[in-house]
Amino acid sequence: MPASVKNSQVIYDALKACGVGLVSALPETWLVHLIRMAEDDPQMILVRLAKEEEGVGISAGAHLAGAKSAMLLQNHGFLQSVNGIVSLARLYRIPLLMLISYRGELGERDPWQTEGGGVTEPLLRALDIPYERLEDPAHVAHRIKDAQTLAESSLKPVALLLCRDLMWEE
Amino acid sequence: MLRVDALRAIYARLEQCIVVTIMGAVSAELQSLGHRPGFFYLLHSMGLASSVGLGISLLRPELRVVVLDGDGSILMNLGALTTMARYRPRNLVHIVFDNESLLSVGGFPTATATGSDIAGMAAAAGVPRTSTVRAVAEFAAAFEQALRADELTTLVAKVDAKGPPSFLTDLSMLENRFQFQRHLRDLRARQE
Numbered sequence: 001m002p003a004s005v006k007n008s009q010v011i012y013d014a015l016k017a018c019g020v021g022l023v024s025a026l027p028e029t030w031l032v033h034l035i036r037m038a039e040d041d042p043q044m045i046l047v048r049l050a051k052e053e054e055g056v057g058i059s060a061g062a063h064l065a066g067a068k069s070a071m072l073l074q075n076h077g078f079l080q081s082v083n084g085i086v087s088l089a090r091l092y093r094i095p096l097l098m099l100i101s102y103r104g105e106l107g108e109r110d111p112w113q114t115e116g117g118g119v120t121e122p123l124l125r126a127l128d129i130p131y132e133r134l135e136d137p138a139h140v141a142h143r144i145k146d147a148q149t150l151a152e153s154s155l156k157p158v159a160l161l162l163c164r165d166l167m168w169e170e
Numbered sequence: 171m172l173r174v175d176a177l178r179a180i181y182a183r184l185e186q187c188i189v190v191t192i193m194g195a196v197s198a199e200l201q202s203l204g205h206r207p208g209f210f211y212l213l214h215s216m217g218l219a220s221s222v223g224l225g226i227s228l229l230r231p232e233l234r235v236v237v238l239d240g241d242g243s244i245l246m247n248l249g250a251l252t253t254m255a256r257y258r259p260r261n262l263v264h265i266v267f268d269n270e271s272l273l274s275v276g277g278f279p280t281a282t283a284t285g286s287d288i289a290g291m292a293a294a295a296g297v298p299r300t301s302t303v304r305a306v307a308e309f310a311a312a313f314e315q316a317l318r319a320d321e322l323t324t325l326v327a328k329v330d331a332k333g334p335p336s337f338l339t340d341l342s343m344l345e346n347r348f349q350f351q352r353h354l355r356d357l358r359a360r361q362e
Contacts, residue, residue, distance in 0.1 A: 045228055051249045062225045088212070
């Protein structure tokens with residue numbers, strides 16, 4: 001039961017096609033291939049974090065410095081980052097492209113992941129963050145491009161939920 | 171040492187740098203000495219000024235980036251010390267004004283009041299140059315050395331728990347943010 005290398009590549013290629021030059025990340029089972037791809041890419045700056053909220057600051061710095069960035073994080077990392085999202089990204093009108101691995105949905109086997117799933121979308125709605133689910137590799141490229149476009153034009157956070165069907169091969 | 175005196179001592183050098191500050195007294199006092207387009211004041215999201223400075227320094231190695239942090243702020247984001255140390259950008263100087271208190275909310279003591287050592291934690295995190303200073307002349311000299319060293323430095327300045335009567339200034343947050351971004355863009359354009 002591994003994370004999908006093929007679909008991780010589709011996601012990574014879509015980020016590159018959008019001109020993303022910096023990725024911040026904290027390792028997560030579903031994200032391992034994406035992180036390795038960023039690490040192996042000499043054109044990509046990968047910032048490995050101690051805690052996800054740092055990534056909001058790093059993405060803000062990247063935006064102010066003139067670069068596009070993305071955050072790779074688990075939904076529990078999104079929960080951890082809420083203050084930074086509100087009091088930096090929203091307060092200062094910073095575009096944030098968040099790719100959130102959506103643990104704890106139907107099919108989740110790890111008991112410790114099961115609380116985060118149920119609160120992820122309600123919290124995104126409460127924070128008024130536009131989001132889409134990524135489930136089918138066929139729609140990944142255009143949804144990532146569209147999310148990046150909206151983040152840059154609205155100067156606000158936008159989220160993409162990396163779902164089980166896309167990330168995990170049973 | 172008063173923080174505003176320390177800032178005054180290095181102000182001429184700060185004008186030549188890209189500066190990211192925390193909220194409260196640091197932001198208000200730097201503005202009282204004179205705002206510059208290369209100064210960005212992060213008026214909330216405590217702890218993230220160092221992360222913003224790290225992001226800028228990684229993407230713009232040609233710029234000299236200075237973060238003006240505080241004890242209360244860095245204590246909220248200690249992991250940032252390990253992230254800075256991991257990538258150790260040579261163009262980043264991380265100054266921490268340590269007044270051992272959360273001054274802007276009434277002066278409650280932080281853990282540095284009971285012995286927690288920020289320079290020690292930065293060194294243990296892997297920041298290559300760290301020091302703690304207690305006098306203005308010593309601070310100015312240490313800052314100058316940090317700029318010349320061309321290596322990531324965390325410089326802790328022990329300051330009095332005193333600040334200006336108000337932290338509000340007439341510079342709006344968004345005006346500051348867009349001016350700062352445009353300034354960084356113009357610097358790049360001039361270079362090309």
